[in-house]
Amino acid sequence: MQSPLRHGRAALGTTIATGALAALSQAPERASRLFRHRFPTVAVTGMTGVGKTRLADRLSRRASAEGTQDVGSAVMERRTRRDPRMRGYRFRVVPGENAATRLGALDEVFHDEPVDGVLHVxxxxxxxxxxxxxxxxxxxxxxxxxxxxxxxxxxITAHRIAGMAVRRDRPTWLVIAVTKADLFADDIDAAVDYYSPGSGSPFADKLDELRALAGGAKLSIDVLPVCAQGGGRKSSMPEKAATELLNRLELRLAQLSGHV
Structure with a gap:
């Protein structure tokens, strides 16, 4: 007959072993959550020709190849941004062309592997x-x-965002990046107003519909002007001014991602 002491030791050993196995089984999930917290995934969406890849290159500190800013891509492109604190973003640039690859990319970022936020250009x-x-x-x-x-x-994109947001138990954020600001440097406030919820513009009406479908409390919306490439000091958008706009966008992305 097994002594009470041996029985206690056996039970303790079983408990420890069970706890260790449980911890090991949960380790990959915890690592995945930590990685996602430090490197949230951001879908970069928008129609062809708005400069999505160019903007993603600037945000990820990647040099754009000469002549590629106006070409566009038929496949989803990936960019990663890392900072010295081992934080950053994983950008998923969805093709703007209305092709099968675009629909597949939209399915991936909004359904198969839902992103943490959306940067719509x-x-x-x-x-x-x-x-x-x-x-x-x-x-x-x-x-x-x-x-x-x-x-x-x-x-098309708003419909996918609404479908993703209603399935999530945590807020989703959306940033409308009004790019090519150098082409309307004297009219930036009007441009931002056009894309802002509640302004009464056709785009704003679509945003209001999205918030109603997704739940306003679950979807934060920001509208920020940006210029991926500035010009000389006498241009309508000098490089210094373009950098300031980009810094504002980066700060907001960091705030929304919990990096600051």
Missing amino acids: VAYGHATPRRTAGTSGAGAATREEQLAAELEDWS
Whole structure:
């Protein structure tokens, strides 16, 4: 017959072993949560020609290849930003072209592996027009046509964001980055107002609908102007001013991600 002491030791050993196995089984999940906290995933969305890749390159401190800022990409691109404190972001740049790869990328960032936040890039009607397939030379489109295309693109993205937000038990954040600010440097306040909830613009109405669907308390929305590349001191957007706008965007991303 086993003595009470031996029985106690056996029970203690079983408890310790069970606890150790439980800790080991939870270790990957804890590591994953820690990594996600330090490196949240950010979907960079927007129609083709608004400069998503260029902006993601600046935010990730990656040099853009010459001539690529107006080309666009048909596949999802990935960028990672790391700082000395081992914090940063994992950017997922969703293609702007209406192709199967774009729909697959949207499914990935909003359904398969839901992102922590969304950086939606717009250009106040100044997106670089794309030429028609099979033709050469620069594309052509009026500002009104570009704003209409931008709104159509946003409707698709907003639907995906709403679907993701209602499945989450934690807030999701959205930053509208109004890029190419150098092209409307004297009209930045009007541009920001156009994209701000409650302003009554067609884009603002879509944002209000999104907040109603997703739940206003679960979805924070910021609108910030940005310029991925400034010019000389006498230009409409000197590099110093462009850097200040980029710094404001980076600070807000850090606040939303809990980095500061």
